[in-house]
Amino acid sequence: MSQIRVTVWNEFRHEREGGEAEECYPEGIHTVLAELFESEGFDVETATLDEPEHGLSEDVIEETDVLTWWGHAAHDEVADEVVERVRQHVLDGMGLIVLHSGHFSKIFKRLMGTTCDLKWRNEGERERLWTVEPSHPIAKGVDEQIVVPTAEMYGERFDVPAPDELVFMSWFEGGEVFRSGCCYRRGSGRVFYFQPGHETYPIYQQPEIRQVLGNAVEWAVSDDNQRTEYGEVAIPPEECE
Template structure:
């Protein structure tokens, strides 16, 4: 968990495409998935966070250099428009992560340009969308991200994500999910890139009310606190050191 005393500055990024065209998503998230995600974080962090939302259709996808400089933790949910995200914006987000901005990548964000860039792999996996029950099992009970969370988190309906998940070996495996079809998946993972902390959390298909689930909302709030960097925001730099 971050030790900083100032309120966390959290930016929730949403693709906001399904909400405009899919009736089921509109009914589940009438104000957009990004709004529900932001509300879940706010309800647990209360006065300890300032949360804003931005979307794909905002200028520069809402992720200008000024916005990112004022963001301690960025959350990312995308699906349909991965390929449409500006490479310039991806470059910018990557630089801020390497400088120390925290990043939460959610569900199908595993296939986003920014996550694949930071992982350096295909980030491919197995999937099936047939109303599977997902049980999210805590495998690191001492980790701050699991504080106050049920074990397992029982998600009655969800898209199945299964192994093999083509990612680098994570720094920490916090959660592993099992599904009604017998599959398992590394569903809560941490990574460090440069000075930045990254958390990937897989539950959250748009066709199900996952971001209304109280345990999922707590996980995201805990993860924002964990990912925040209380130290200096600066790119690691090449330094010539003279002998003493």
Template structure:
């Protein structure tokens, strides 16, 4: 069975009554809840826990890490970020949500600023499926529509995705690459845009289905780790005669 860790900085929920009303158990609690409803083994971790709740033991036991952050990216310890990156390169799956695009771990894995345009104006977001063959869109129609969301707009300063799964259109006219996959080392990464804290986005069934599908897609594949360094020959190497 997969072991999933849902990480959230958990600051908005402590300081903003509106967010607390929408997510009384925190954004991490809401995401963990609908994953647990699907029979998935899920734990949560937050910024203010020791080691941000992501000790080496927790990371070693984690198959898929889901990341939500916004206010406190700079408070995440660099050593923890390196430990997460090491685990991704070893094969741990990573799902980065919404404003996690500016997290230290996502920027480190992308190698770019990950900057974008943004606006809070209660806009409709239409999230179009642009790769209908991808496993992450199983059970999803041509698009999903969110009545109110924060706008993210291009240009999004990320490397070209390995696969572009979703493209968002906003009421104000912008578009955005809102569902992107990457592979780094042995690990798979999925960035998914929706999820502003003052909207009930993670209660939306299609959003939940996408995250559930993404968990399965980024999950590690059981196989021996690659071997690096100086290698002995597999076949006999004939001694070449010197002229």
């Protein structure tokens, strides 16, 4: 397989407003993720909300094998035509990795067909991600559990369709649990939702989390991600003889 092409999309608002988010990710979450994926040998580009077409022109998407998506405060500012462009490319075989509060993004809700709502609390609690499907490619090299020392709590019920595969399940200090690593197929594309990643905690610097994300990119690309042809077909000539 040729070098995997990853586009890292980030809203990039919190990190420019000062405060804890800027202290944690002074150059933006997208730069940390880009460095991670580059270290894995992927061909990486970044895109942010305030660029023309949010950095996701047809040319960019056409050259993307896997798109990662981090958004939070400005989901409604993402243009519907860009969302539809991304959706169509996922259906045609592009991988999509939706991160943390990207669960409420237009693209994830459109692909899931549900509200994607959940319970939450940001008190800096400890999170334990349990690897409930250790044989899955996304869990390769990952221990039975990943401990995130400081995290935002996301809790059930998470209003998404039942995952095709559930790789990680989280527990928080308050007792809540959450389906934190969910795999889906949409058309010819693979979608992975991964919960850890609040903007004021250095979660994307954590080696175990970086391992999961690198694995997820490789999983999201497959040789069978080929566009399916639909519509009326003729009887093969040999069957007409």
